[in-house]
Amino acid sequence: RKEVEQDPGPFNVPEGATVAFNCTYSNSASQSFFWYRQDCRKEPKLLMSVYSSGNEDGRFTAQLNRASQYISLLIRDSKLSDSATYLCVVYNTGFQKLVFGTGTRLLVSP
Amino acid sequence: GAVVSQHPSRVICKSGTSVKIECRSLDFQATTMFWYRQFPKQSLMLMATSNEGSKATYEQGVEKDKFLINHASLTLSTLTVTSAHPEDSSFYICSARVAGGNNSPLHFGNGTRLTVT
Numbered sequence: 001r002k003e004v005e006q007d008p009g010p011f012n013v014p015e016g017a018t019v020a021f022n023c024t025y026s027n028s029a030s031q032s033f034f035w036y037r038q039d040c041r042k043e044p045k046l047l048m049s050v051y052s053s054g055n056e057d058g059r060f061t062a063q064l065n066r067a068s069q070y071i072s073l074l075i076r077d078s079k080l081s082d083s084a085t086y087l088c089v090v091y092n093t094g095f096q097k098l099v100f101g102t103g104t105r106l107l108v109s110p
Numbered sequence: 111g112a113v114v115s116q117h118p119s120r121v122i123c124k125s126g127t128s129v130k131i132e133c134r135s136l137d138f139q140a141t142t143m144f145w146y147r148q149f150p151k152q153s154l155m156l157m158a159t160s161n162e163g164s165k166a167t168y169e170q171g172v173e174k175d176k177f178l179i180n181h182a183s184l185t186l187s188t189l190t191v192t193s194a195h196p197e198d199s200s201f202y203i204c205s206a207r208v209a210g211g212n213n214s215p216l217h218f219g220n221g222t223r224l225t226v227t
Contacts (some may be wrong), residue, residue, distance in 0.1 A: 004153075008151075031213050032213035032214075032215075034215050041201075041223070042220070043116075043218040043220050043221040044203075044205050044218050045218070046215045046216075046217065049215060057199065086122075086155075089155070089215075091212070091213040091214075096212050096217060097156055097159075098156075100153040100154040101153055102151070102152060102153040103153065108203060109148065
């Protein structure tokens, strides 16, 4: 089992739609969680950290469920510019390194 | 704006040659930088941790003699792919933490797309 698993998608949604991605992680001792955005053939860019109580940044909401070991990302009112691959990233406390999921691809169409 | 700069962004080289990639931290000092590699449709894989003034720490399966890392200053780390082969063709990305502990997020350079012919 991969340490961080994501549905690769693609998720095809129309502009204005709400879309949610889930990511599961296997290491129950993981402490920190992040969502990154990666555009095609570009470097990943930090979208937001994920806090235990859940957090929101504009149209983006991140949630953490420690009991079920998953994090989620909700995007409201999707824009064409949201089309990208969204990477789930978990900090492995034991090995002290960030572990990246393979990403979920989102395609927002007019 | 960018906090980590990487150069070159793209390089094509012939099999058997060596390629050097530079990673610079902008406006901050990075005692530690990280080198990742990403093959198409795969996740980023950590290759090595570059430590200023000391030897790099390589992940399992990464040949230290093939991927030479030098972190001679607090703002510059270099990765040299020696005797490159077509299977080394990949997207190489460096990263660093601007602040915070080991569990803080990383900021990435713009990446180097290496094609070995």
